[in-house]
């Protein structure tokens with residue numbers, strides 16, 4: 001009786017009954033397996049969340065944020081960089097249009113050719129995992145002050161084309177071991193490649209709808225939309241915003257002398273020269289015919305006048321060289337209006353309309369006064 005009692009409850013009994021021992025061992029193993037299964041399920045759920053976030057990204061900006069923030073968090077990574085092949089989609093140009101710069105995403109890198117993505121002499125076609133080697137990996141983790149201890153370099157391939165590579169770094173030396181299975185990271189690479197292609201295509205389509213086909217600058221719809229956003233932002237962040245209305249002088253005559261194709265060339269070159277004088281945060285749009293509008297963010301009256309004068313000179317001081325008819329002197333007239341922080345109130349739509357109208361009136365005055373000049377509307 002005593003023996004039976006100790007067998008069922010006490011440690012002495014445990015030792016003395018091989019069946020019970022076996023049972024406890026099996027129970028312990030089962031508990032371990034259940035714990036492992038729960039852990040795996042949790043990991044799976046977190047990865048599903050990550051997949052959904054990546055796939056659900058509506059814009060390039062959103063996708064890149066998920067890669068640098070959500071992926072790093074969910075996968076507990078110490079370093080994440082993404083290198084994209086610029087040549088594949090002329091991405092740098094797209095990012096400039098989206099007003100995305102290096103300050104916003106310092107871990108977004110660019111490569112000009114596939115050769116730059118090679119590992120040693122081999123093209124990057126399969127994930128590479130293992131310890132960090134500065135000779136091979138430094139370029140991918142350069143934006144971080146410290147080196148990781150183990151890394152995974154994952155090619156992003158879509159329809160056999162290399163889009164770039166995703167680079168994961170961990171402080172833990174065993175996190176990416178040479179002999180580890182790469183199924184998960186290959187799958188991650190495929191998902192990110194598909195998502196990248198999707199958002200790039202969708203950004204391109206949006207851009208086409210908001211771009212002037214001849215000059216490749218924004219169209220009127222885009223500038224008007226942007227103006228509302230920028231006036232709202234200027235209001236929140238308490239700075240001034242300026243608007244320029246620009247119109248090529250005697251453009252009808254240019255068309256008459258150099259033909260319509262010559263006139264088109266003048267429009268393209270004018271847009272190019274205006275753009276060259278602007279900051280990335282400014283917006284240039286063609287409003288139709290030979291009229292352009294520029295929005296200068298965080299720019300007061302004096303600074304706007306200075307930029308306008310620079311634009312005027314960049315057009316007037318160097319004749320345009322046209323393909324068929326040779327040199328062509330071009331000038332433009334510019335009207336400026338500023339919406340200072342003190343006066344930025346009321347309905348945003350009304351404020352935008354009034355700003356544009358004042359710039360247009362100043363332009364009219366510039367034409368009246370003899371053209372090839374900058375006239376600013378009295379301060380608001």
Ligand SMILES: Nc1nc2c(ncn2[C@@H]2O[C@H](COP(=O)(O)OP(=O)(O)OP(=O)(O)O)[C@@H](O)[C@H]2O)c(=O)[nH]1
Nearest residue numbers: 247248249250251252253255260263264289290367
């Ligand atoms: N080549 C070309 N010409 C255009 C385009 N859109 C409008 N135009 C021409 O631009 C000319 C504009 O002429 P006006 O509005 O009289 O202005 P202007 O001759 O520049 O005179 P001011 O503005 O008063 O200096 C017209 O002849 C239009 O046909 C275009 O896309 N390409």
